[in-house]
Amino acid sequence: MKQELEIYIHIPFCVQKCAYCDFLSGPAGKEEQEAYVRALRREISVASKMAEEYEVSTVFLGGGTPSILPPEAVDGILRTVRESFSLSPNAEITMELNPGTDGKEKMEAYRKAGINRLSIGLQSANDQELHTLGRIHTWQDFRNTYEAARKAGFVNINIDLMSAIPGQTLKSYEKTLERVCSLCPEHISAYSLILEEGTLFWNWYEKTDHPKDHPPLPDEETERQMYERTKEILQGYGYERYEISNYAKKGKECRHNIGYWRRIPYLGFGVGAASLFEEQRWSNLRDRKKYVETWSENEPKEALLLTREEVQKLSGREAQEETMFLGLRMMEGVSEAEFAARFHHTVEEIYGDEIRELEQEHLIQRKQGRIALTDRGIDVSNHVMACFLQDEGEEESS
CATH class of the missing domain: 3.20.20.70 (Aldolase class I)
Known part of the structure; x- marks a missing residue:
């Protein structure tokens, strides 16, 4: 399949x-x-x-x-x-x-x-x-x-x-x-x-x-x-x-x-378009003239490489962060089972302290195997999502 x-x-x-x-x-x-x-x-x-x-x-x-x-x-x-x-x-x-x-x-x-x-x-x-x-x-x-x-x-x-x-x-x-x-x-x-x-x-x-x-x-x-x-x-x-x-x-x-x-893989085409494919992110050239010239003056494989900028291979922790702050945008929230299947760690193992603190503040709720924003959490969603971002210098989890 x-x-x-x-x-x-x-x-x-x-x-x-x-x-x-x-x-x-x-x-x-x-x-x-x-x-x-x-x-x-x-x-x-x-x-x-x-x-x-x-x-x-x-x-x-x-x-x-x-x-x-x-x-x-x-x-x-x-x-x-x-x-x-x-x-x-x-x-x-x-x-x-x-x-x-x-x-x-x-x-x-x-x-x-x-x-x-x-x-x-x-x-x-x-x-x-x-x-x-x-x-x-x-x-x-x-x-x-x-x-x-x-x-x-x-x-x-x-x-x-x-x-x-x-x-x-x-x-x-x-x-x-x-x-x-x-x-x-x-x-x-x-x-x-x-x-x-x-x-x-x-x-x-x-x-x-x-x-x-x-x-x-x-x-x-x-x-x-x-x-x-x-x-x-x-x-x-x-x-x-x-x-x-x-x-x-x-x-x-x-x-x-x-x-x-949900972080389904996607490919972006055209100037400035972003992609996420096999845990790698990149963006395309932002200059329209340069983009057209790249595809008219180079061999296909070379043009494809020259079109891409800001190529980044995501670490396991970065993928976990994205899963949380993107998934929490949806009212259904993040599936704990899907998180564990993808990363071979439970949400509790990675973000237990953050989750408990946010629950105490009534900003998130755990229900039927999912973690989602409360009504109050939606109002301060940027604050909630920032809690799942790794602090600079913090040791990375695999």
């Missing part, structure tokens, strides 16, 4: 950079896009030789804005995946899509190409908030996109939402949640805005104590209320929280993301 493998494909193009975005993306012309897709398909084909004993269970096209590509380019990329890898017949194949870069014809073409799940970047149902974010679409544009997706036959759709947007109020955020829930998407991802260095928002709100001509950020109390209302409103509409920031109708959880939190 073949081992499970996931694939991530990075499309680094977008119409314009949003004010909050620090992702590896930006505008590009037709010729640059075509050259990138050729290099991408070549990388996928060459890298497949290392995964002949694996079967691909999920494929995720992220960005950037993958829907900026013409449908024939998306079809070509997925055709290369099918030709190069053993793809499961029921593989989840997701593509991120932004309103304003799509249409009815594109939707139908995506379906024919094999896309069976869409992730639509809405962020807010308030047009003023969308403008502040630097989005190129309106709420009505999103509605048109969503309806076109349904008419094309998509029955598994995620909608991305954002809270703590400059100028956003608790009332406007609640209205966004209500509007989106009324459409009955299968999945909703709800994230709080983070000011990332190098973004417009960082320059506006972190480089000065008194931002001028920009709407204020919600205060800490309002942000906390938004966080609480997300859970209350979504659960009221039948969405189950299965990960800190993700909610789904029963059976519609994102399989690709769950695989990431």
Whole structure:
């Protein structure tokens, strides 16, 4: 029986950079896009030789804005995946899509190409908030996109939402949640805005104590209320929280993301894409021009090696740490039996002191052979996960 493998494909193009975005993306012309897709398909084909004993269970096209590509380019990329890898017949194949870069014809073409799940970047149902974010679409544009997706036959759709947007109020955020829930998407991802260095928002709100001509950020109390209302409103509409920031109708959880939190091996293709394969991590080149040149000017095997950066062979302790802090993101938590089977040590042997302390603080709970965050633990999840990271100089366990 073949081992499970996931694939991530990075499309680094977008119409314009949003004010909050620090992702590896930006505008590009037709010729640059075509050259990138050729290099991408070549990388996928060459890298497949290392995964002949694996079967691909999920494929995720992220960005950037993958829907900026013409449908024939998306079809070509997925055709290369099918030709190069053993793809499961029921593989989840997701593509991120932004309103304003799509249409009815594109939707139908995506379906024919094999896309069976869409992730639509809405962020807010308030047009003023969308403008502040630097989005190129309106709420009505999103509605048109969503309806076109349904008419094309998509029955598994995620909608991305954002809270703590400059100028956003608790009332406007609640209205966004209500509007989106009324459409009955299968999945909703709800994230709080983070000011990332190098973004417009960082320059506006972190480089000065008194931002001028920009709407204020919600205060800490309002942000906390938004966080609480997300859970209350979504659960009221039948969405189950299965990960800190993700909610789904029963059976519609994102399989690709769950695989990431469970440390299923994955290969990332394209600029900046990360991989975890046979307990080794690496990232690809982050320079688009250099990435394309590497694949056009070198022999396949050499290009594959030149594409990779930050190659790291994980130690046993590092793999254990990842298992804990990634697994704890899910509401079901970490399986003690799976941990012991993978590492030949029980969780108690490795993290007994940490677990007892966190239990006493009512931040985690052990139930039916699993270790999971409590409601209180979810609120301070970063603190909990940090408890499972090895202190510098601490002796490593095998």
